[in-house]
Amino acid sequence: xxxxxxxxxxxxxxxxxxxxxxxxxxxxxxxxxxxxxxxxxxxxxxxxxxxxxxxxxxxxxxxxxxxxxxxxxxxxxxxxxxxxxxxxxxxxxxxxxxxxxxxxxxxxxxxxxxxxxxxxxxxxxxxxxxxxxxxxxxxxxxxxxxxxxxxxxxxxxxxxxxxxxxxxxxxxxxxxxxxxxxxxxxxxxxxxxxxxxxxxxxxxxxxx
Amino acid sequence: xxxxxxxxxxxxxxxxxxxxxxxxxxxxxxxxxxxxxxxxxxxxxxxxxxxxxxxxxxxxxxxxxxxxxxxxxxxxxxxxxxxxxxxxxxxxxxxxxxxxxxxxxxxxxxxxxxxxxxxxxxxxxxxxxxxxxxxxxxxxxxxxxxxxxxxxxxxxxxxxxxxxxxxxxxxxxxxxxxxxxxxxxxxxxxxxxxxxxxxx
Amino acid sequence: xxxxxxxxxxxxxxxxxxxxxxxxxxxxxxxxxxxxxxxxxxxxxxxxxxxxxxxxxxxxxxxxxxxxxxxxxxxxxxxxxxxxxxxxxxxxxxxxxxxxxxxxxxxxxxxxxxxxxxxxxxxxxxxxxxxxxxxxxxxxxxxxxxxxxxxxxxxxxxxxxxxxxxxxxxxxxxxxxxxxxxxxxxxxxxxxxxxxxxxxxxxx
Numbered sequence: 001x002x003x004x005x006x007x008x009x010x011x012x013x014x015x016x017x018x019x020x021x022x023x024x025x026x027x028x029x030x031x032x033x034x035x036x037x038x039x040x041x042x043x044x045x046x047x048x049x050x051x052x053x054x055x056x057x058x059x060x061x062x063x064x065x066x067x068x069x070x071x072x073x074x075x076x077x078x079x080x081x082x083x084x085x086x087x088x089x090x091x092x093x094x095x096x097x098x099x100x101x102x103x104x105x106x107x108x109x110x111x112x113x114x115x116x117x118x119x120x121x122x123x124x125x126x127x128x129x130x131x132x133x134x135x136x137x138x139x140x141x142x143x144x145x146x147x148x149x150x151x152x153x154x155x156x157x158x159x160x161x162x163x164x165x166x167x168x169x170x171x172x173x174x175x176x177x178x179x180x181x182x183x184x185x186x187x188x189x190x191x192x193x194x195x196x197x198x199x200x201x202x203x204x205x206x207x208x
Numbered sequence: 209x210x211x212x213x214x215x216x217x218x219x220x221x222x223x224x225x226x227x228x229x230x231x232x233x234x235x236x237x238x239x240x241x242x243x244x245x246x247x248x249x250x251x252x253x254x255x256x257x258x259x260x261x262x263x264x265x266x267x268x269x270x271x272x273x274x275x276x277x278x279x280x281x282x283x284x285x286x287x288x289x290x291x292x293x294x295x296x297x298x299x300x301x302x303x304x305x306x307x308x309x310x311x312x313x314x315x316x317x318x319x320x321x322x323x324x325x326x327x328x329x330x331x332x333x334x335x336x337x338x339x340x341x342x343x344x345x346x347x348x349x350x351x352x353x354x355x356x357x358x359x360x361x362x363x364x365x366x367x368x369x370x371x372x373x374x375x376x377x378x379x380x381x382x383x384x385x386x387x388x389x390x391x392x393x394x395x396x397x398x399x400x401x402x403x404x405x406x407x408x
Numbered sequence: 409x410x411x412x413x414x415x416x417x418x419x420x421x422x423x424x425x426x427x428x429x430x431x432x433x434x435x436x437x438x439x440x441x442x443x444x445x446x447x448x449x450x451x452x453x454x455x456x457x458x459x460x461x462x463x464x465x466x467x468x469x470x471x472x473x474x475x476x477x478x479x480x481x482x483x484x485x486x487x488x489x490x491x492x493x494x495x496x497x498x499x500x501x502x503x504x505x506x507x508x509x510x511x512x513x514x515x516x517x518x519x520x521x522x523x524x525x526x527x528x529x530x531x532x533x534x535x536x537x538x539x540x541x542x543x544x545x546x547x548x549x550x551x552x553x554x555x556x557x558x559x560x561x562x563x564x565x566x567x568x569x570x571x572x573x574x575x576x577x578x579x580x581x582x583x584x585x586x587x588x589x590x591x592x593x594x595x596x597x598x599x600x601x602x603x604x605x606x607x608x609x610x611x612x
Contacts, residue, residue, distance in 0.1 A: 005218060005219050005222055006222075009222045009223070063335070071337075072276070072335055072336050072337050073335065073337075074332065074335050074337045075332065075334045075335035075337075077345070077349040077350055077351040078346070078348070078349045078350075090536070091535075091536050091537070092536065092537040092539075093537070093538075093539045100300075103347075105298075107298050107299060107347045108299050108300060108347075109300055109346040109347070110300040110344040110346065112343070112344075113340040113342060113343045113344075114332075114337055114339060114340055114343055124538065124539070124541065124587050125536055125537060125538045125539070125588075126506075126536065126538070126588065126589035126592070127503065127506060127587050127589065128503075135346070136346055136349055137346060137349070138346070138347065138348035138349050138350075140348070141347070141348060193494075193503045194503060
């Protein structure tokens with residue numbers, strides 16, 4: 001009897017195909033579930049379900065000088081974008097692990113490790129933490145940059161479905177034109193329980 | 209073989225056909241063909257497309273010291289490969305991708321006294337700052353990077369060759385569940401001997 | 409000869425089992441649910457009011473297998489102090505608008521019980537949770553330099569006190585300090601070692 005065998009074969013192949021489609025489309029390891037963006041603007045508090053985020057300042061720099069020691073100052077390949085933020089966990093101690101920039105084309109930028117600024121924010125409940133994030137950005141991508149911050153982990157892509165602060169840094173085309181030629185040098189900051197003022201310095205040594 | 213197949217029942221033959229179809233059919237992953245480009249001779253000022261990055265070797269020098277970052281050491285020399293690296297992809301990529309692209313022959317490589325794991329040390333040419341492990345290069349950003357290795361003082365520089373490999377973009381890696389990765393290609397994009405300046 | 413049985417009737421047992429099977433499959437693949445349970449505070453081990461001891465027994469796994477800890481803990485008093493032991497800085501006053509809240513706890517346990525590595529937290533009347541920084545207070549639950557045994561590891565077996573240290577006394581006091589914004593009303597103190605189990609001490 002051919003019909004039952006043929007049916008069985010087709011059924012098996014169909015089940016395999018459906019299973020593969022399900023595994024590919026619903027793969028929990030990919031970022032299929034995008035974070036939920038809470039839009040904000042510089043100078044205003046963005047309220048997330050688990051914390052408050054405020055970008056207090058953004059400015060360009062050519063170099064970011066290390067706070068301590070005689071180490072050399074890293075130079076931006078493009079322009080350093082220095083983003084000062086005030087972050088408060090509101091319900092329980094929270095590690096704000098993913099901080100990145102997104103440009104007007106939707107491309108993502110990671111913080112520059114060599115600049116020795118903040119990497120993430122570890123917030124005690126109700127205790128504001130002040131942090132400086134430093135990003136190296138190509139000069140033609142400055143206008144329209146947005147700062148993104150959430151709990152999720154960039155490495156393991158656990159931003160799935162989480163609430164994300166999506167802050168417009170207010171960098172205009174005119175800003176971009178003047179920022180690309182910046183020669184400003186600031187001292188690096190990481191995180192602090194006290195607010196900080198960025199300190200501009202002059203470099204007294206240029207490497208050979 | 210014919211006898212073997214003839215003795216299988218209809219069900220078994222159908223099953224075998226189904227198995228072959230499963231293996232070959234594209235919806236189940238298939239195979240991604242690696243790039244088949246030919247290897248070109250390595251040269252200075254030649255822009256190579258590694259996949260995520262453009263890489264150009266600007267110069268190769270052998271020096272006895274590299275101020276302000278490396279002191280003179282009579283038991284070794286430093287081979288300094290100065291490059292220009294641009295991330296031309298749409299997302300931040302690890303600088304390690306540029307580092308791992310390099311290979312070579314007759315290098316006379318020596319380990320670094322303070323770092324057993326590294327063969328190449330990476331410095332910014334414009335700031336002399338050593339690139340931290342795990343540093344990312346953002347989209348459209350260009351760095352001038354010096355890749356430095358330590359070598360025997362009597363290395364025959366005429367025999368020394370370098371190779372640069374590229375990467376293939378892998379959307380899904382079924383083994384690691386780590387999607388959207390650049391995987392190092394086995395075959396180099398360019399290899400050969402380039403002129404090596406000998407400095408003080 | 410009776411009429412042919414309908415497909416539904418012939419398969420009624422399997423159809424009844426189908427929803428059960430689907431539920432089982434979903435539960436089996438819901439490792440995310442497991443993770444949510446394990447990392448939260450979901451199982452109250454014991455509770456007591458301020459001034460009374462909570463008697464606690466918790467089963468857990470260490471490097472050698474299953475074991476348990478038995479102890480009693482009492483909330484004596486909450487207070488405020490002038491300086492906070494910042495983990496990477498000199499001790500100093502808390503930030504503006506923030507109190508350094510001290511939590512005095514009285515403990516009783518056999519000297520061989522592993523009680524290191526706990527977390528002490530305060531909960532306010534809106535359910536917000538404030539934790540003692542484990543970098544500032546690695547010994548929130550045991551006396552410094554006399555904390556008793558560590559978890560077994562390497563050559564170190566169960567119940568072994570670190571070299572050079574005296575065994576822990578059967579009763580002691582700790583006073584971890586927690587940063588809490590001013591104006592919050594603390595209603596509970598929580599103590600835990602391995603989530604999801606925790607001890608609840610209510611503030612009177």
